[in-house]
Amino acid sequence: MDDWIDYYDSTHTIYVSKLHRDLHFQIIARDIIGYISSPDATVLDYACGEALSASEVANACGKLILAEPAPGVRGRLIARFAPNTKIRVRSLEDVRKMAEQSIDLVVMNSVVQYMTPAELDSALIVIRRILKPKGKLVLGDILRPEVGMFRDVMALLSFGARHGFLRDALVGLVSTALSDYRHLRSRIGLQRYSEDEITAKLAVAGFSVQRAHTNIGHNRWRMTFIARPPFARG
Template sequence: MDDWIDYYDSTHTIYASKRHRDLHFQVIARDIIGYISAPDAVVLDYSCGEALSAAKVADACSMLILAEPAPGVRGRLIARYAPNTKIRVRSPEELRRMPEASIDLVVMNSVAQYMTQAELDVALAVIRRLLKPTGRLVLGDILRPGVGMGRDVLALLRFAAADGFLKDALVGLMATALSDYRQLRTKIGLQRYGETEMLTKLKKAGFSAVRASKNIGHNPWRMTFVARPALTGST
């Protein structure tokens, strides 16, 4: 995952325009809020990226913890949200020192594809320890085997056409084709999981999980799973 962390910590061209970037984070925030069950919930956004709409999520819960591995991004998060008393920024290492069973909702969206299977297992173990017995993990934007970049492009173009940045998206796609992102995706690849494979992985990590009816974000060809800590002896 280190190469991907370095990429997202750089000045990259993953978003076609400022409007695309802002709408992306607005949609993610809206979908996360939909999983917050109570205003006193403690929420963890694991590997959150720039999280430009985090204040909206914080308004819907008692505390939002933004965990981010890229040090440059983490520094910007700290500066951006320093005035907001409901937002805390942490590194993944700091999560390991947090109290057990202290989180109501963990969201890990569009992250698993950049991790090795072993890295995801480690993250799931940390999350399992942090979640309250009644808590939930929402694992979103999981790439499926056999669903290639063409569907990602189509999903982006549909999103762009509906929200007024289609020209920017077309230019952005050409830029991405020549970018470090495309080169990394070709060289390293992205981790993909079938539905049964991911459910099995979550079960082995101590969760009881189901596939959600709708993916987080704008791409309907990717999957979201909702998992709860399994009762002892039921895994």
């Protein structure tokens, strides 16, 4: 995961325009809010990235913890959300030290593909420990083995067409093809899991699992899973 952390901590071109970037985070915030079960909930966004719409999520819960491994991104989060008393920014090391059964909802969106299987296993053990007995983990944007880059391209173009940045999306795809992202993706690859594989991983970590009807974000070719401690309801 370290190479990907360095990439996202750099001046990258993963978003084709400001509109694309802003809409991306707005939609993710909207979808996360849909999983918040109480206005008093403590929510942890694990490896949150820039989280530009985190204030909207914070408005829907009691406390929002933004956990981010990239130090540069983390610094921007601290500066951006310093006035908001409901938001706290933490490192992943801080997450490992959190109190047992202290979090109501953990969201790990568009993160699993950048982790090695061992890194994911370790993270799931930590999350299982800090979740409350009736809490839940939402794993979003899981890449499927049978779905390749072509579907990602089509999802972006469709997103751009719906929201008025199709031309930027086309230009951005060319830029991405020549960028460090493409080289890094080719060299390291992205982790992909079938529904059975991710369910088995979560079960080993002590969760009961169900697949969500829709994925977090705009890419319908990817999967989201809802995981709970055994016997949790609601």
